[in-house]
Amino acid sequence: MARPVTVDGGRIRKRNVARILEAAEGVFAESGFRGATTAAIAARAGLPKANLHYYFRTKKALYRAVLDNILELWLGAFDQIRPERDPAEALGDYIAAKIYWSRTRPNASKVFANEVLHGAPILGGFLARELRARVEEKAAILRRWMAQGRMRPVDPVHLVFAIWAMTQHYADFEVQVRAVLGRGRLGEADYAAAAGTITALVLDGCGIARTGKAPSRGAARS
Amino acid sequence: MARPVTVDGGRIRKRNVARILEAAEGVFAESGFRGATTAAIAARAGLPKANLHYYFRTKKALYRAVLDNILELWLGAFDQIRPERDPAEALGDYIAAKIYWSRTRPNASKVFANEVLHGAPILGGFLARELRARVEEKAAILRRWMAQGRMRPVDPVHLVFAIWAMTQHYADFEVQVRAVLGRGRLGEADYAAAAGTITALVLDGCGIARTGKAPSRGAARS
DNA sequence: GTCTATATATGGATAGAC
DNA sequence: GTCTATCCATATATAGAC
Numbered sequence: 001m002a003r004p005v006t007v008d009g010g011r012i013r014k015r016n017v018a019r020i021l022e023a024a025e026g027v028f029a030e031s032g033f034r035g036a037t038t039a040a041i042a043a044r045a046g047l048p049k050a051n052l053h054y055y056f057r058t059k060k061a062l063y064r065a066v067l068d069n070i071l072e073l074w075l076g077a078f079d080q081i082r083p084e085r086d087p088a089e090a091l092g093d094y095i096a097a098k099i100y101w102s103r104t105r106p107n108a109s110k111v112f113a114n115e116v117l118h119g120a121p122i123l124g125g126f127l128a129r130e131l132r133a134r135v136e137e138k139a140a141i142l143r144r145w146m147a148q149g150r151m152r153p154v155d156p157v158h159l160v161f162a163i164w165a166m167t168q169h170y171a172d173f174e175v176q177v178r179a180v181l182g183r184g185r186l187g188e189a190d191y192a193a194a195a196g197t198i199t200a201l202v203l204d205g206c207g208i209a210r211t212g213k214a215p216s217r218g219a220a221r222s
Numbered sequence: 223m224a225r226p227v228t229v230d231g232g233r234i235r236k237r238n239v240a241r242i243l244e245a246a247e248g249v250f251a252e253s254g255f256r257g258a259t260t261a262a263i264a265a266r267a268g269l270p271k272a273n274l275h276y277y278f279r280t281k282k283a284l285y286r287a288v289l290d291n292i293l294e295l296w297l298g299a300f301d302q303i304r305p306e307r308d309p310a311e312a313l314g315d316y317i318a319a320k321i322y323w324s325r326t327r328p329n330a331s332k333v334f335a336n337e338v339l340h341g342a343p344i345l346g347g348f349l350a351r352e353l354r355a356r357v358e359e360k361a362a363i364l365r366r367w368m369a370q371g372r373m374r375p376v377d378p379v380h381l382v383f384a385i386w387a388m389t390q391h392y393a394d395f396e397v398q399v400r401a402v403l404g405r406g407r408l409g410e411a412d413y414a415a416a417a418g419t420i421t422a423l424v425l426d427g428c429g430i431a432r433t434g435k436a437p438s439r440g441a442a443r444s
Numbered sequence: 445g446t447c448t449a450t451a452t453a454t455g456g457a458t459a460g461a462c
Numbered sequence: 463g464t465c466t467a468t469c470c471a472t473a474t475a476t477a478g479a480c
Contacts, residue, residue, distance in 0.1 A: 012445075030340060034257035037473060048447050053475060110339055113394070117332055117339070118252060120397045127401035135402050158419035161399060165391035166384050172335070175342045177383060179349035180357050197380035205423035234463075259455060270465050275457060451476080458469080 017055055019045040024066050029107035032114050033063055064122060067115060070108045071126065073101055081138045087145045088208040091163075092199050098167035099195045103186075109171035135160055152207030159202070166198045239277055241267040246288050251329035254336045255285055286344060289337060292330045293348065295323055303360045309367045310430040313385075314421050320389035321417045325408075331393035357382055374429030381424070388420045 023044035027036045038059055042049040056062035080094040102109055115123050135157060142156035170177055170191065178186060203209075245266035249258045260281055264271040278284035302316040324331055337345055357379060364378035392399055392413065400408060 016445095032254045032256060032336070032340060034254060035340070038475085039473070049474090050447055050449095050476080051445080054445075054447095057475085059474070113339055114254070114336070116395050116398045117335055118254060118257070120401070124397070124401070127398050128404075131398070132402045132404065154422060155415050155419050157402065158415055159423075161391055161395075161402075161416070162388050162419060162423060165387040165395070169383055169387035173338050173383075173387070175346070176338045176349050176353070179342070179346070180354045180379065180383075182350075182354065193377050193380055194383070197377050197384060200376060201381075201384060201423045201427035204426045204429070207426070238463095260457085261455070271456090272458080272465055272467095273463080276463075276465095279457085281456065446480080448479085449477085451474105453474080454472085456469105456471085459467090461466085462464080 013055070016047065016051070020047070020052055020055055020062065021066060021069065024062050025069070025107045025111055028063065028066060028114070029110035066111060067122060070112050073105060073108060074112070075134060077101060078134055078138060081141055083141050083144065087151045087206070088203055091202055091206070095163060095167060095199050095202060096195060098163065099170065099191055099198070102167055102171035103191050106171035106174060109168050113168065113172040154206060163198070163202060166201070170194050235277070238269065238273070242269070242274055242277055242284065243288060243291065246284050247291070247329045247333060250285065250288060250336070251332035288333060289344060292334050295327060295330060296334070297356060299323060300356055300360060303363055305363050305366065309373045309428070310425055313424055313428070317385060317389060317421050317424060318417055320385065321392065321413055321420070324389055324393035325413050328393035328396055331390050335390065335394040376428060381428070385420070385424060388423070392416050
């Protein structure tokens with residue numbers, strides 16, 4: 001148990017852990033922490049239930065591991081906002097990155113939303129420390145841009161809340177968005193319309209003339 | 223069982239049902255449908271568990287009743303948007319009404335968010351029929367205002383999504399908002415800042431000059 | 445490392461006395 | 463209408479053979 005004796009350096013372990021994490025993200029997204037069953041996660045991962053418990057002793061430990069993956073995405077996207085950038089481009093790329101993740105990793109967004117919705121029992125500390133610090137850091141950049149007259153003064157923290165809310169809405173409330181739009185599935189055009197509307201609201205709200213230029217390369221990657 | 227024989231016309235029943243519904247909204251908001259236990263709901267309502275099952279035979283039936291109450295609020299607020307109104311006032315009052323409900327009925331928002339987040343198993347039909355129709359009705363009003371040059375052309379449905387997302391964020395993600403703002407509890411000033419930021423984004427995004435006038439009376443009521 | 449069988453706990457729902 | 467006691471299903475977690 002303590003140390004793997006196989007020569008492959010835990011190749012099987014790596015593959016199984018990855019499968020379990022992906023399956024768990026899906027099941028936690030669909031059913032929430034309480035509603036998710038280890039049996040359902042194991043079935044989706046293609047493993048017997050006892051095997052899942054071999055890799056993650058408790059359901060809670062597995063849940064924590066899933067959340068850890070998600071936080072990386074969230075904090076990574078935030079770094080589109082850097083002091084040396086043009087405000088309009090930085091904000092536009094940040095919105096594009098968030099919409100990109102809502103589209104490609106909707107389950108990650110849903111698991112996070114569910115966690116926060118129910119009081120952030122696991123992530124409470126992260127929100128109050130790491131996230132708060134990162135928001136303050138980005139808010140300071142926005143305030144500097146405002147002081148330099150490069151954007152209209154708005155409350156920078158509430159602006160960040162607005163961007164989070166509007167972009168993640170397309171993942172978290174996807175069922176409602178599809179129902180209201182009458183779509184079986186959201187397509188390229190729908191996400192483009194969403195990003196366009198959100199970008200227009202944010203840039204106009206900040207008094208920044210839109211350039212019509214496409215988001216810069218790599219916007220969705222880092 | 224079939225008909226109440228008491229002379230008070232079911233006064234006790236009315237009181238108990240109301241207590242149960244309020245308790246259920248709170249517990250469903252905190253724990254989700256699956257995480258909520260009938261024991262917890264009964265305890266919060268101050269009744270023994272079996273008594274709860276006397277009024278609502280199944281947990282699902284109780285959940286449906288809670289959702290029904292919530293839909294009334296949602297559709298009611300929507301009626302701030304009427305063709306004869308001034309676009310800026312109508313949108314401003316709609317935002318004010320939604321923020322008012324996020325503040326005063328956060329649990330209602332959370333239960334709804336949880337339902338949609340997990341695929342709207344109960345409300346799917348409502349979203350595809352009633353809600354879709356209501357959004358189309360309001361989108362038509364917005365399109366008419368745009369055609370009359372009273373507001374800049376934007377995608378009206380995505381604009382509605384944006385307003386929903388930004389306003390309900392303060393109820394659904396309240397824990398995160400509090401953590402990032404470093405507040406133990408959100409106060410009057412926080413909601414005012416939220417409404418101000420959201421209104422600025424929406425009105426500027428629609429190219430409508432802000433009047434500085436306070437939201438009209440009754441904005442939060444109907 | 446894998447998997448069958450099972451111990452154990454929790455929670456929805458009801459029977460039946462009052 | 464109220465409430466105690468209980469049935470029964472479900473689900474987490476583990477024991478122990480392979």
